Amino acid sequence: MNIGIVGAGGVGGYLAQRLAEAGERVYLVARGAHLEAIRERGICVKTQAGVTCSAPAAVSDDPADFGKSMDVVLFCVKGYDLQEAARKAAPMISPDTLLVPLGNGVGNAEVLRRLYPGHAVANGAVYIVSHIAEPGVVALGGRGALLVMGMEGGETPPALTALAEALQKAGVKTKISGDITTDVWKKYLLIAAMGTLTSCHNVPMGPVLQKHRKELEEAFGEILAVGVAEGAKLGKEDVESVRRQLEKVPHDAPTSMWLDFKAGRKTELEQLTGYVVRKAREHGIDVPVMRRCYKILCEKAGR
Numbered sequence: 001m002n003i004g005i006v007g008a009g010g011v012g013g014y015l016a017q018r019l020a021e022a023g024e025r026v027y028l029v030a031r032g033a034h035l036e037a038i039r040e041r042g043i044c045v046k047t048q049a050g051v052t053c054s055a056p057a058a059v060s061d062d063p064a065d066f067g068k069s070m071d072v073v074l075f076c077v078k079g080y081d082l083q084e085a086a087r088k089a090a091p092m093i094s095p096d097t098l099l100v101p102l103g104n105g106v107g108n109a110e111v112l113r114r115l116y117p118g119h120a121v122a123n124g125a126v127y128i129v130s131h132i133a134e135p136g137v138v139a140l141g142g143r144g145a146l147l148v149m150g151m152e153g154g155e156t157p158p159a160l161t162a163l164a165e166a167l168q169k170a171g172v173k174t175k176i177s178g179d180i181t182t183d184v185w186k187k188y189l190l191i192a193a194m195g196t197l198t199s200c201h202n203v204p205m206g207p208v209l210q211k212h213r214k215e216l217e218e219a220f221g222e223i224l225a226v227g228v229a230e231g232a233k234l235g236k237e238d239v240e241s242v243r244r245q246l247e248k249v250p251h252d253a254p255t256s257m258w259l260d261f262k263a264g265r266k267t268e269l270e271q272l273t274g275y276v277v278r279k280a281r282e283h284g285i286d287v288p289v290m291r292r293c294y295k296i297l298c299e300k301a302g303r
Contacts (some may be wrong), residue, residue, distance in 0.1 A: 001162055002072035002093045004028065004063070005056075006085050008034055008043060009142060010130035011102055012076030013138035015172065019053035022170035027066045027092065028056040029085075035061055037136025044137045064090075069094035072163050075101045075112070079271030082108055086115050095119065098159040102126050103148045105189045105271035106181075106230070106255075109152065120157055123180045124149040125187040146173045150180030155284060185232035188272075190242045192290075195217040195257035195272040199300075200293035204258070208253030215289050222287040226276050229283040261300060268295065269297050 003019060005012045008030035020043065031040055042055040056067050070092045082103060093099070093116065100122045101108035109123040125148045129141035138265045147161060147167060156176055167174040177183045197216055198209045208216055219238045227234045245269045260267040273294045280287040 001025065001071045001157075002057075002068060003163070003166070004066070004073035004089065004097075004290060005029065005070055005076060006063075006073060006089050007081075008038065008059075009074035009076065009132055010138055011126050012074065012110050012147075013043050013132065014045055014128065014140060015074065015076065015147075015167070015170075016044045016056055016105070017054045017138070018170040018172055019166060020056045021052065024164065024166050024170065026056040027063075027068075027070065028059040029063055029089070030059055031061045033135040034132065035059060037134075041136060046133055046137055046139045050060070053136075060062070064091040066092055068092065070097050071159055072098045072100060075099070075103065075108070078104050078266075079105045079108060079268050080266055082111050083115065084246060085110055085162050091194045093119070096159075098122060098157060098163070100124050100160075100163070102147070103271075104188075104191055104225075104268055105275065106184045107271065107275050110162065120151070120159070122151050122186055123162055123184055124151050127191055144171065144173065146175070148175045148177050148180070148183045150177035150183065154178050179233065181230070182232045182234065185227040185230070186238055186241070186245065189220060189223050189227065189234070190245060191255070191273045192223050193242075194246075194274060194294050195255045195268070196290060198255045198258035198294055199261045199267070199269075202258070202262075204251070205255065207255045208256055209249075213295060219289045221275055222280070222285070222290050225285050226279050226283065226287065229285060240291060261297070267297075267301065268292075269301060273297060 002025050004027045005016045006029045016026050016028045038059045040052040043264045044053040098120045099112045102124045129143035133139035133249045160233045224234050276290045
């Protein structure tokens, strides 16, 4: 397969290295010092066992340089960059290319469908602890990644099956979901609630659990209600699963959105908070906690 990967960060860089190491033809879109380091020695993954580097078939900041269309393009960028990244990826997208967004959020497939009407667009959720340690090097925490992918209609096109097989061969635990809408909302339930409340109160996850637990539980209920209205089969057991995950979180664990706010960087506010508020309005659902925090965070962001 020709596999395009847009974004060489913690997710995209990891997948690119594993797939290239397994012999897949990977065309990686990266930029800056990261791009130059990858050109020099390949994309590297650092684990407790050491550093492994693999050269993609090609790497560039301009997809037109690849000179060919892909069987699959994985979008591994932040939600606020997805639309622009997808536009720039046009030279490697043919009518037969499967598009798979793997960023945080539940609205990413909508963005791609609007830009590429008539194309096959899957959706996906990635469970991984990773970050860029230095240019060209992705540091992996834990044992690896779990990638869940699927089409919203439940069908499985050949390109999705081939991609899953390639990922499994590369050592990436992969699941093709028959209900991807529910699966992406299960992850979103945790990241939207905690990303919003850590940023809203300017604290890590531990204090949210201890001092703002009532708000957190209310946020879970609000997000769950919106998810159900959007077609996700969510229930109390999913909230309980999130609670169990949070029991294992260190007291000072941050969320990426809170870190971005603290550093004055661009944030995923619209993907993790604004999206819930907008969809709640569409469905006539009251979401007071998410709405209040959205207002506070918009002011923090200078809007």
